[in-house]
Every structure is written in C-alpha cells, then in structure tokens.
Amino acid sequence: MESALPMEFYLKRVFVVSEKSQFAVETFGLTKVFGDWWGRSRVVAVEDLNLKVNRNEVFGLLGPNGSGKTTIIKMLLGLLHPTKGRALVLGGVSRDPKITARIGFLPEESYLYPYLNARETLDFYGRLFGLNSKVRASRIDALLDMVGLAGMASRPIGTFSKGMARRIGLAQALINDPELLILDEPTSGLDPIGTKQIKDLIVELAKRGKTVLLCSHLLADAEEVCDRMAIMYGGHIQRLGSVDELLKQTNKRQITTGVLTEDAIQKIRSIVEKQGSEFEVSEPMQRLESYFIEVVRQAHKEKRPTSGAVNRLDATQAEATAAVSDVLDRLVSAKVETQKQAEIKQSVETIAIEPDKSVLTKLTQSSDENLTTPVSKIEKPAAEAQNPENIKKNILDELVGRQGLAEDEKNG
Amino acid sequence: MGRIWAVARNTFVSAIRMKTAIVFMAMLLILLPILSYTSTGDGTAIGRVQSFVSYGMGLVSFLLSMLTIVVSCYTLSSDVKHKRVYSVVTKPIRRFEFVIGKAMGVILLDLLLLAVFSAVIYGLTIYMPRFAKTSDEELVRLKNEFFTARASLKMTIDKQEIEKQAYDVYNELVRTGQLDESRSRESVMTELRNAAKYNMYAAGPGGMVLWEFQRVKPFDVNESLFIRFKFNAAQTPADKNLYGVWYIGDSRQTQGGPETMKTPIYQIPRKDVVDTMQEFEVPADAVAADGYLAVGFYNEPMNNTAVIFPIEDGFEVLYKAGGFGGNFISAILLMLARLVFLACLGVSLTTWVGFPVAILCSLTIFFTGVINGFVVQSFDYLGQNMAIFYNVTIKPVIWLLPKFDQNYNVNKYLIDARMIKYGFLAMAAGVLLLKSLILLLVGFLIFAKRELAKVVI
Numbered sequence: 002m003e004s005a006l007p008m009e010f011y012l013k014r015v016f017v018v019s020e021k022s023q024f025a026v027e028t029f030g031l032t033k034v035f036g037d038w039w040g041r042s043r044v045v046a047v048e049d050l051n052l053k054v055n056r057n058e059v060f061g062l063l064g065p066n067g068s069g070k071t072t073i074i075k076m077l078l079g080l081l082h083p084t085k086g087r088a089l090v091l092g093g094v095s096r097d098p099k100i101t102a103r104i105g106f107l108p109e110e111s112y113l114y115p116y117l118n119a120r121e122t123l124d125f126y127g128r129l130f131g132l133n134s135k136v137r138a139s140r141i142d143a144l145l146d147m148v149g150l151a152g153m154a155s156r157p158i159g160t161f162s163k164g165m166a167r168r169i170g171l172a173q174a175l176i177n178d179p180e181l182l183i184l185d186e187p188t189s190g191l192d193p194i195g196t197k198q199i200k201d202l203i204v205e206l207a208k209r210g211k212t213v214l215l216c217s218h219l220l221a222d223a224e225e226v227c228d229r230m231a232i233m234y235g236g237h238i239q240r241l242g243s244v245d246e247l248l249k250q251t252n253k254r255q256i257t258t259g260v261l262t263e264d265a266i267q268k269i270r271s272i273v274e275k276q277g278s279e280f281e282v283s284e285p286m287q288r289l290e291s292y293f294i295e296v297v298r299q300a301h302k303e304k305r306p307t308s309g310a311v312n313r314l315d316a317t318q319a320e321a322t323a324a325v326s327d328v329l330d331r332l333v334s335a336k337v338e339t340q341k342q343a344e345i346k347q348s349v350e351t352i353a354i355e356p357d358k359s360v361l362t363k364l365t366q367s368s369d370e371n372l373t374t375p376v377s378k379i380e381k382p383a384a385e386a387q388n389p390e391n392i393k394k395n396i397l398d399e400l401v402g403r404q405g406l407a408e409d410e411k412n413g
Numbered sequence: 414m415g416r417i418w419a420v421a422r423n424t425f426v427s428a429i430r431m432k433t434a435i436v437f438m439a440m441l442l443i444l445l446p447i448l449s450y451t452s453t454g455d456g457t458a459i460g461r462v463q464s465f466v467s468y469g470m471g472l473v474s475f476l477l478s479m480l481t482i483v484v485s486c487y488t489l490s491s492d493v494k495h496k497r498v499y500s501v502v503t504k505p506i507r508r509f510e511f512v513i514g515k516a517m518g519v520i521l522l523d524l525l526l527l528a529v530f531s532a533v534i535y536g537l538t539i540y541m542p543r544f545a546k547t548s549d550e551e552l553v554r555l556k557n558e559f560f561t562a563r564a565s566l567k568m569t570i571d572k573q574e575i576e577k578q579a580y581d582v583y584n585e586l587v588r589t590g591q592l593d594e595s596r597s598r599e600s601v602m603t604e605l606r607n608a609a610k611y612n613m614y615a616a617g618p619g620g621m622v623l624w625e626f627q628r629v630k631p632f633d634v635n636e637s638l639f640i641r642f643k644f645n646a647a648q649t650p651a652d653k654n655l656y657g658v659w660y661i662g663d664s665r666q667t668q669g670g671p672e673t674m675k676t677p678i679y680q681i682p683r684k685d686v687v688d689t690m691q692e693f694e695v696p697a698d699a700v701a702a703d704g705y706l707a708v709g710f711y712n713e714p715m716n717n718t719a720v721i722f723p724i725e726d727g728f729e730v731l732y733k734a735g736g737f738g739g740n741f742i743s744a745i746l747l748m749l750a751r752l753v754f755l756a757c758l759g760v761s762l763t764t765w766v767g768f769p770v771a772i773l774c775s776l777t778i779f780f781t782g783v784i785n786g787f788v789v790q791s792f793d794y795l796g797q798n799m800a801i802f803y804n805v806t807i808k809p810v811i812w813l814l815p816k817f818d819q820n821y822n823v824n825k826y827l828i829d830a831r832m833i834k835y836g837f838l839a840m841a842a843g844v845l846l847l848k849s850l851i852l853l854l855v856g857f858l859i860f861a862k863r864e865l866a867k868v869v870i
Contacts, residue, residue: 035868
C-alpha cells in the first residue's frame with residue numbers, strides 16, 4: 002500500500018495556497034481505510050488515488066455503490082481525514098475558508114434544517130458566505146425561481162418531498178456562485194424534469210468556466226454532461242478518460258436516414274454485405290425522458306393543479322437554457338459588498354469568468370435564435386482548459402465576438 | 414462574527430419551533446399564575462409571596478435548566494447525526510465558529526425565556542399582595558422583610574483561635590495523662606476543634622454570647638436592623654422555650670458612663686422556641702458612626718441550660734442595603750450564568766458524543782451541581798488520606814463541577830430579601846463563565862479534529 006509520492010506533492014505541502022494550481026482538484030496517493038471500534042483496519046474505501054480534475058471541466062466519478070466515490074468527495078471537503086495521502090482543492094486545503102468560499106457542495110442527500118422554510122434555508126447558507134442582505138435576497142429569489150420552488154418559499158423544509166428538498170439542496174450549493182461545484186448524486190430523488198434541469202445547469206456552468214465534479218451511478222446522466230470521467234471500483238480508478246475516448250466504438254459505424262423504401266434498404270444491405278460487415282435496420286425510439294417531459298408539459302399547459310415543484314414547462318429548450326443562464330447571470334452580477342468577501346476575491350487566485358452582463362442580458366433576452374444559439378455552440382477548450390488565463394480569454398472573446406456579430410447583423 | 418450569528422440565529426429559530434420548547438413555555442405560562450393563586454405559605458401575606466417566589470423561581474430555574482440541557486445536547490448532535498453538518502462545515506465557516514454559534518443560539522433562547530418568565534414572576538410577586546386582603550401591618554412587614562435587599566452580617570470563625578484552644582486542651586490532656594492512647598492525634602484534634610467551634614458561640618446560664626461587627630453601613634439609619642437567629646439548648650426545656658435578653662448597639666460606650674453615649678443601645682428581652690429560625694427588628698441607629706455594631710445575648714439563669722448558636726446558621730444581622738428590583742435582576746443574572754454553563758456543557762459534550770450520552774452526562778453534572786456542597790465535602794473527606802493524588806486528579810475535576818446550591822441558590826436570597834452583593838455576583842458568574850469557556854475550548858479542540866463523516870465498521 003505504501004507508494005512513493007511525487008516531488009510535486011512535497012513541494013505543494015509548502016507552497017499550497019500561494020501557488021496557482023492548474024487543477025481544480027488534485028490528489029496524491031489518497032487513501033482511506035475505515036476501521037472498527039477498536040481501530041483495526043476493516044475496509045479499504047479508497048486506495049492510492051492520484052486524481053487530477055482540470056479547471057473548467059465537468060468530471061464524472063462513476064461507479065457502483067461502495068466503490069469509494071462519496072468517500073473521495075468527503076475527503077476533498079475535509080469531512081473525512083485521509084488515512085494516507087493528500088488532497089488539494091482549488092490549489093488549497095478545503096478546511097481553509099478562502100477555499101470553501103469558492104466551492105458549492107450538494108451532498109448525497111439534501112441534509113437540511115426541517116424547521117426552516119425554503120427562503121430561510123437559503124438565507125442561512127448565504128449568511129455563512131458573508132453575503133450581504135441585498136445580494137442574499139436577489140440570489141435567493143433567482144435560485145428559488147430556478148429550482149421551481151418560488152411559490153413554496155415559506156413552507157418548512159420538513160414538509161418537502163425528497164425531490165423538492167433536493168432542489169433546495171442544489172440552490173444552496175449555488176448561492177455563492179461557486180468556481181467548483183461538487184455534486185454527489187445530484188439527480189437522486191428528482192423527477193425527470195428536475196434531472197433535465199440539473200443537466201442543463203451543469204452544461205451552462207461549464208460554459209461559464211466553472212468546474213463541476215459529479216459523482217453518480219446514473220450513467221446516462223453522466224454520459225450526457227461529463228467531459229471526462231473516472232470509473233471507480235473497489236476504491237481504485239478502473240478507467241479514466243474523456244467520454245468519447247471511453248465510449249467510441251471504432252469497429253462500428255451508424256447511419257441515420259429518413260424513411261427509406263424496402264428497395265433502397267436492400268440496395269444498401271447488399272453494398273454493406275459486400276464489404277463483409279453486419280447490417281441492421283430499425284426504427285429509432287424516442288428517449289423516455291423527452292417523451293415524459295412532453296407529457297408533463299402538455300398537462301402544465303392545460304393548467305392541471307399540482308402541489309409539487311413548478312417548472313418552466315411551457316418554455317422551449319432554448320428558452321429553458323436561457324432561463325438557467327439568466328439565473329446564473331443574477332448570481333454572478335449581484336454585487337458582493339462585504340469587505341471580507343472582497344478580500345477573499347482578491348486574495349485567492351480565481352479563474353471565475355465575469356461575463357459582461359450587458360452582453361449576457363442581450364443574449365438571453367433577445368428573441369433572435371441566432372443570438373442565443375451561438376452561446377450553446379461555444380466549444381469548450383478541453384486541452385486549453387488547463388490554463389486558466391486561456392479559459393477566461395477564450396470564452397470572453399467568444400461572447401464578445403458573438404455580440405459583435407449580433408450587432409453587425411442588426412446594423413445591416 | 415456574521416457566521417457565528419448565522420448559526421446562532423438558525424439554532425435559536427429551530428429551537429423555538431421545536432415542540433419541546435413550546436411545551437416548556439406553555440407549562441410555565443400555565444403553572445406560574447396557578448402557583449401565584451395557590452401559594453399560601455404560613456398564611457400571612459409575606460408567607461404567600463415567599464412561597465410563590467420560592468416555587469416560581471425554583472420551577473423556572475429547574476425547567477429552564479432542563480430545556481437548556483435538552484436543546485444544547487440536541488442541536489449539535491442532531492446536526493451531526495442527520496448529516497446537516499456536511500452542508501455547513503463545507504462553507505467558509507471555521508469549526509470553532511460553528512460551536513460558538515450553537516452555544517450562542519441556546520443562550521439566546523435562554524435569554525428570551527428568562528426575560529419572559531422573570532417578568533411574569535416579578536409582575537405576579539408585585540401584584541400578589543393586592544389580590545388578597547392585606548393589612549397595613551402586613552404591608553409594612555412585606556416592605557421591610559421581602560420587598561427589599563438586605564445585607565447580611567454573619568458569625569465569623571477565628572481559625573487560629575480555634576486551633577490554639579484545641580491545641581491547649583490537647584496539651585492539657587497529654588499532661589494530665591487523660592488522653593485515650595488508642596486514638597490518633599488527628600482524630601482527637603478534630604474533635605477538639607469541633608468542640609472549640611461549638612463553644613465559641615455558646616453561653617451557660619447567666620452567661621453572654623457576643624458578636625462584634627465592623628464597617629456596617631445601613632442604607633438609612635431610620636430603617637431597621639433585623640436580627641435572625643436560631644439556638645439550641647444543651648438540655649431542651651419541657652416547653653422548648655428559652656428566655657434571654659438581647660443587647661444591640663455600640664458596646665464600647667458602656668465603659669465611659671452614660672454621658673459618653675452617642676448612639677442608643679437597645680435591650681430586648683425575648684422568649685423563643687429552640688431550634689427554630691426567629692427574626693426581630695431593631696432601629697438601625699444602633700450602629701455607631703464608625704460602622705461598629707455589637708450584639709449580645711444574655712442567657713437567663715432561669716433557663717438552667719447552656720444555649721448554643723450553630724456556626725452555620727445560628728446568627729445573622731440583616732439590614733437594608735438595596736431595593737427588591739435590583740436584587741431580583743441580580744438573581745436572574747446568577748440564574749443566567751447557570752444556564753450559560755449548561756448550554757456550553759451540552760454543546761461541548763456533543764462535539765464528541767451523541768445525544769443520549771451527552772444528556773446523561775449533563776443531567777448528572779446538573780444534579781451534582783445541585784448537591785455540590787455534599788459532593789465536595791465527601792471528596793474532601795476521601796482526599797484526606799490521599800492528598801497528592803487527590804489534589805492533582807479529582808480536585809481539578811471537582812472544581813469544574815458547577816455550584817448551584819448553598820450561596821448559589823437564588824431562592825435563598827430572594828425569599829429572605831438578602832442582598833446579592835455585586836462582588837459575589839461578579840465572582841460567581843465569572844467562575845461559571847470561566848468554566849463554560851474551558852468547556853467550549855475543549856469542545857473546539859475535539860470538534861476541529863473530528864472526522865464528521867467517520868464510519869465505524
């Protein structure tokens with residue numbers, strides 16, 4: 002179990018916070034062994050983990066129950082002490098308030114105070130971040146709206162369903178506009194619409210230069226949003242790489258067409274069989290998630306009553322994306338006036354992207370599809386993401402460039 | 414500070430909304446007015462009020478102590494047990510801030526409840542004499558003996574003098590060969606010391622017991638002094654009554670003849686039942702200008718027995734030194750210090766143990782505090798045989814235990830209208846707060862190192 006640690010590790014022990022780490026999360030031989038009441042080692046939950054999560058990427062930790070995913074997150078956040086090794090988060094240790102001020106965390110279950118209502122809950126967490134009352138009020142409104150619980154702001158959390166509590170849990174994780182968002186089973190207990198919203202949100206956050214560390218055993222969800230992923234088993238990483246690298250089947254090809262006549266199908270079959278390959282024709286199925294959302298959207302349009310969360314179901318996909326974007330704008334644009342907050346912002350190295358509000362507002366408010374679509378088309382620079390300066394420059398350039406484009410189009 | 418306040422506020426709001434707090438509040442709000450109506454005491458107006466304050470303050474103090482123990486043991490342990498702490502300590506708050514916030518939240522709750530219930534008790538106490546028919550005489554007695562704050566002069570024990578007397582007797586026993594050689598020297602000396610103490614404030618038939626006090630400063634010389642006493646007889650008379658004459662004034666004047674008399678010396682013959690607390694009143698102008706006061710008790714020869722005033726509560730002079738309101742506030746502050754201690758104790762314990770263990774420990778410590786005098790005496794007695802071990806191990810732990818009995822019991826002051834001296838209040842509250850701080854510091858250290866998500870397989 003004993004393994005030599007790289008020199009980098011020892012250097013970082015000395016130059017932890019002053020150094021501008023290119024990684025959002027970095028672990029060095031991280032090991033956790035759980036013992037029994039007498040202190041005897043019983044279960045090796047994580048062993049010799051050397052994990053690097055780049056800034057501005059959505060990283061998925063996948064694995065079956067008990068594979069060590071949540072243990073890793075707990076060690077990253079200082080809720081568990083590593084038996085061996087070390088973990089750096091945003092270039093520092095997570096017990097440092099300057100670091101935790103930049104992290105948003107959604108635990109595996111929404112552990113909330115049952116006697117507080119939704120607004121009070123978010124207000125409490127906002128206070129822990131030292132946000133002043135104006136900023137808190139503005140962010141709470143935006144977040145409650147985003148998670149579809151604006152109408153239930155005064156209801157005690159204890160009366161919420163698991164899914165509704167999960168939504169509040171997500172809102173509290175976003176109240177500080179975090180640079181790094183750690184989500185442990187974020188879609189657990191959520192209905193398909195909530196799941197979809199979370200996935201949209203993750204994508205939108207990534208576009209804004211945030212890092213998301215996602216821990217899940219729901220593979221389909223992770224597949225949709227993750228840039229890279231690690232598949233864990235028995236406390237070890239079994240596979241690590243980008244989604245394409247891991248999932249691409251290089252020995253197969255897929256062709257999608259419109260409706261074909263039987264004659265055309267036979268012609269294609271003969272061509273393919275001449276090549277010595279297998280050929281299969283089927284009618285593609287609609288995804289259950291899309292179908293479900295369509296059904297609920299219809300019920301919402303018909304104004305059927307519900308006591309649960311109310312989502313923006315009447316919106317198109319583009320509008321829904323714009324709505325998430327708008328909430329995030331309100332989060333980043335709310336001016337934090339407290340001196341301490343300002344000090345934190347100054348004293349720690351940050352790669353948080355500060356989008357030009359006027360640009361974002363124009364983009365999200367315009368009815369012109371061309372103005373919103375390009376934002377979603379921004380290619381995230383996977384390789385360049387390792388350099389924070391590049392990330393900031395690239396995305397802002399893209400945004401400003403698009404604005405220029407839009408203005409050009411309007412002018413003429 | 415903002416983060417501590419956020420945690421404190423959250424703890425306070427949660428505690429208020431817990432059914433436990435509501436039940437406690439409802440119980441007190443119902444019981445206190447009922448008590449004010451049903452308290453009769455000895456049937457007199459002062460007896461009724463004393464009885465109400467005694468039960469009322471006792472009830473409030475006990476129930477608030479229980480509530481504090483329950484809430485303080487619950488708040489942090491419940492956050493850890495239900496993992497709410499995961500979402501809190503991963504925010505930019507230091508763990509010691511979280512622990513302080515928790516304790517502050519419980520203290521805030523105590524402040525609110527204590528303010529409400531003490532206001533209820535104060536209001537009912539003030540208005541109680543008006544509810545029932547109260548004669549003018551009873552009203553005057555209430556004013557002088559209840560709605561006031563009286564300073565207390567007590568017997569002092571000259572330890573050196575007692576030691577000298579015991580030593581002299583011991584030497585005499587040795588010299589005359591009357592010493593029982595089967596007994597140890599220390600055992601004989603202890604007995605002789607007790608006998609010397611016993612004799613210090615005792616008088617045979619026709620004898621006199623004298624108490625002298627310096628620096629006596631009555632609030633107003635036109636007010637009264639109250640002599641409170643309880644005596645025993647070496648041989649209790651059949652009717653249990655003893656006769657005596659009390660002399661109160663500046664006894665130094667008697668040496669220079671009547672022309673040198675500047676202040677009066679009062680002479681009061683009385684017949685009182687043995688072993689029962691008695692109180693009588695004399696004008697406060699008996700005190701000399703320099704604050705000297707002597708009180709003498711002449712044991713009438715017809716009693717034909719020695720009269721003994723017990724060291725602990727045999728004799729006391731009370732005089733007005735402040736108002737009831739101020740004294741009531743001091744009593745509430747002393748009670749608050751007790752609640753602060755209990756709040757810090759509960760929160761500190763739950764930084765490393767769960768709710769059941771914490772509440773058991775807190776209750777044990779609370780009840781130990783209620784009988785602290787007995788506990789300390791017991792351990793002191795045990796410690797005589799293992800002094801070094803006792804001094805470095807048990808004694809510091811005993812010191813950490815709170816004292817809620819004897820001088821720290823607020824009822825003792827309010828019922829007898831005794832002034833809680835500011836010096837004593839500052840010392841008593843200061844020591845309790847220091848102990849609370851030590852408990853919190855231990856809590857910080859444990860909580861800072863604790864693995865909050867630890868799993869034991």
